[in-house]
Amino acid sequence: MPRNKMVPIILCFMLILGSLPALESARADNGSVSITATSLNVRTGPGLSYPVSGSVKKGEKFSIVKEEGDWIQISLGGSKKGWVAQWFTSKEAAKTAASPAVSQNTKASGNVTVNSLRVRKGPGTNHQVIGSFNSGQAVEILGFNGNWAEVRTNNIRGWVSKEYISVKETKAAEAPPASAKTSGTVTATSLNVREKPSLNSGKIGQLSYGAAVTVHSQSNGWAEITFAGKSAWVSAEYLKISGKPVAGSGKVPTPVDQFTGTVTASQLNVRDKNSLDGSVIGSVSKGQSFKILDEQNNWVKIEYKHGKTGWAAGWFFDKKKNGPVAAPSESVKNSRVSMLHNGTNIRKGPSTSTAVIFRANQGDSFEIISVEKDWYKIVLPNGASGFVAGWIVSVQGTAPQIERPGAEKHTKNKTIVIDPGHGGRDNGTTGVRGTLEKTLTLKTAQLLYDKLRAAGTNVILTRNNDHYISLGSRVSSSNYHNADAFISIHYDSINDRTVRGMTTYYYNSKQKPLGEQIHSSVISKTMLKDRGTRFGDYHVIRENKQAAVLLELGYLSNPAEEMLVNTPQYQESVANGIFEGLARYFKNN
Structure with a gap:
């Protein structure tokens, strides 16, 4: 050169x-x-x-x-x-500062970065708003799913957009040794037993409804029990823990103050747990009085029938103790509502048939005087009072958040089996850019699982980690749980890289309505190319005795569609579509 x-x-x-x-x-x-x-x-x-x-x-x-x-x-x-x-x-991560993360060995916390951040019942905008946070509010972070973070404070637990949470990480304090064991009873139809207190931990068995267990300790919503002679964990949400000591523990229960409550609502539901998520097990009427056995989070436990106890909303009771009556508005003391929309109607009475006396805009805040039916009585700027519908505002303080049932009322108490396709040694298809189908199906399934569970649905995942599950076992899970619906989640592939879109498969006429409802709902949410609902001879739907469908949610062989289906926005849309499709199906069947 x-x-x-x-x-x-x-x-x-x-x-x-x-x-x-x-x-x-x-x-x-x-x-x-x-x-x-x-x-x-x-x-x-x-x-x-x-x-x-x-x-x-x-x-x-x-x-x-x-x-x-x-x-x-x-x-x-x-x-x-x-x-x-x-x-x-x-x-x-950069060497100078480790990136915060949520792990089993750490306790994650964070702060809200905006005002009026809505807290929802589940991970998605289709879920009911149950409260709101203001900028600077400290929260405990329980986990993430897609664009959503599950958080908890002393007053509320729900889901918020993770975009508006700044995360910080601190080492979890060592849990103090349990001073006594407590007894618990399983309230779910079938409760998974896991090696560790995490949904990602391996499943080692199941407990049936009514099974009695001894609870050694509790941590972040999980209860430690003994199973097959070894320490194991179950979700505490599905345990009715008595609080009474197990024989020989030496712990003496704290006496409950004696109150009597008189019902102020014309008809009041009694539920099996102290939240609106609880199943309705009875009702009581205005003027009836009951001994209050326990009180938690503005809910009271009563014996509504001889030998039968349940929980009812405490804000619909006048409480008495040794004569004096507690103020009916005690449960709404220091509580306010914030408007979620511009032009919100404030009415003369607790009904849409009464006159509008004031209009408020998004972000306007008013003090709550009382709760009447599904309406809040509030103080207006001129000192007068008015009523606003509870389902169009968010609440700050101890007052209850009123819900208006949406799609979740049709899926509540239904049993849904979600089947993330492939897993373990079976990768499924591999996208042109390296996406593994088994990874993506699990991601979609877990987001859908959280949405359905927040709506009160009994949800079973055929797998919740990267394990191989046989086709026969997947079908057996559906039949064993007598599922109201079985949904197998997949992503498609073909040699022609231009092919794109979604296809839904059913095997028999019994399954077709489910497939049609879910398919149309997902297409409307995602705007994917519609490849139709059609017959498919696949084992998980052919051998299934329940209403079952198999979804192909896009082509990983199409480079553009592979990128699309990996985005959190798409995952959110497809999970919402399946959720709403299920609601339409149950509404019509």
């Missing part, structure tokens, strides 16, 4: 070497990512709408410049940068 041609090459090497310290500095500041897709497009901006400027390969590592939503800007050397989809990368 001639000497004069070497000069520019040497200059290029000097420039490259000169840039290396800056590259290392960027990596130290923000961490780095490794590419997990076989070939991944690099774009000029953070979104699929931006032009492709190049591509990177599986295993290549790049320093992170910055992040925006689900996109990461990476350094491609020198001053060149580009954006890649976060879901096709593996992130490595």
